[in-house]
Amino acid sequence: MDTHDVLTVSEVSRRSGFASSALRYYEAEELITASRSAGGQRRYERAVLRRLAFIRAASNVGLTLDEIRTELSRLPDRRTPTKADWQKITRHWYGRLNEQIAALERLRDGLDSCIGCGCLSLKRCAISNPRDVAATWTTGAALLPAVLRRPPGR
Amino acid sequence: MDTHDVLTVSEVSRRSGFASSALRYYEAEELITASRSAGGQRRYERAVLRRLAFIRAASNVGLTLDEIRTELSRLPDRRTPTKADWQKITRHWYGRLNEQIAALERLRDGLDSCIGCGCLSLKRCAISNPRDVAATWTTGAALLPAVLRRPPGR
DNA sequence: CTTCAAGTTAAAGTAAGCTTTAAGTCAATA
DNA sequence: TATTGACTTAAAGCTTACTTTAACTTGAAG
Numbered sequence A, B: 001m002d003t004h005d006v007l008t009v010s011e012v013s014r015r016s017g018f019a020s021s022a023l024r025y026y027e028a029e030e031l032i033t034a035s036r037s038a039g040g041q042r043r044y045e046r047a048v049l050r051r052l053a054f055i056r057a058a059s060n061v062g063l064t065l066d067e068i069r070t071e072l073s074r075l076p077d078r079r080t081p082t083k084a085d086w087q088k089i090t091r092h093w094y095g096r097l098n099e100q101i102a103a104l105e106r107l108r109d110g111l112d113s114c115i116g117c118g119c120l121s122l123k124r125c126a127i128s129n130p131r132d133v134a135a136t137w138t139t140g141a142a143l144l145p146a147v148l149r150r151p152p153g154r
Numbered sequence C: 001c002t003t004c005a006a007g008t009t010a011a012a013g014t015a016a017g018c019t020t021t022a023a024g025t026c027a028a029t030a
Numbered sequence D: 001t002a003t004t005g006a007c008t009t010a011a012a013g014c015t016t017a018c019t020t021t022a023a024c025t026t027g028a029a030g
Helices: A009-016 A020-028 A047-060 A065-072 A083-117 A137-143 B009-016 B020-028 B047-060 B065-072 B083-117 B137-143
Strands: A042-045 B042-045
Touching: A009 A020, A009 A042, A009 A047, A020 A047, A042 A047, A047 A065, A047 A083, A083 B083, B009 B020, B009 B042, B009 B047, B020 B047, B042 B047, B047 B065, B047 B083
Parallel strands: none
Antiparallel strands: none
């Protein structure tokens, strides 16, 4: 049991729930950092747990590691992130979550009307068939904002 | 301009928005089927457009092709799917959408309280740190139902 | 008939997000 | 000190969902 202020890989792994291979991967991807022991083993600061917590939460909401890296870059480079720093990025992120919820609601409501008609396709259904015939993806996809949109045909 | 009841690859591609390579892939994955011309070229029935519409809509909501295949398997094997058949699977799917929305809302609300405290981690924050110390993933993840849950550490 | 866009196949490539493997080193305990 | 579990690296492997490539064939228009 150690009460030190540096953590080993296994401690971070256990406490964060990430496999050590994931921790190494995140380090390579520059999402987290680690110092080294005399013998070359990784030593983490406690703060890494908070970063990892954010990484998991963000990826649960569907952010890519690339996006997460960007979010994390809003944290100060030099000083230890304060409560206010975290709040800033969390609030930013909250907006995304709201967007995603709204997107799904629009989709659901569109689907709702589809259940009524049973079509789910062809010219009439904008949810599923955004660019057949006259309709373009852009118009049809009004229901689906960018956060959830997948371009048609790839 | 052809008014036939069979469609070529390029027609289906244009009308569905899927690349022909994707159509071939879906056929290999048994999500759609096609008959063949004398010379061995694919000929699609019109109904494939509806299937493709469903595939796009479902994948937009985050279903994997595996899950989509399962959904599609609810359609009748022999007869052409009726409006009622489509309604059955659409309704089933609507439930999923609602689950997903609820999941995001819980997440957002949890995050909301996190904005208040600025923690986003460690023992107190169930959103981001579901299994540190005493907390288990299962308990912590009460906020995150299965549809959105990613197991920690992989 | 010729021509050429459209179609065919198998196989390899891509991107994300990690895990696994292999072969070897560190560090804490007995 | 000897052991053993924890750790190290580079590189390859995995899964999903497709796309790209290469080399060749169909089929419809002129």
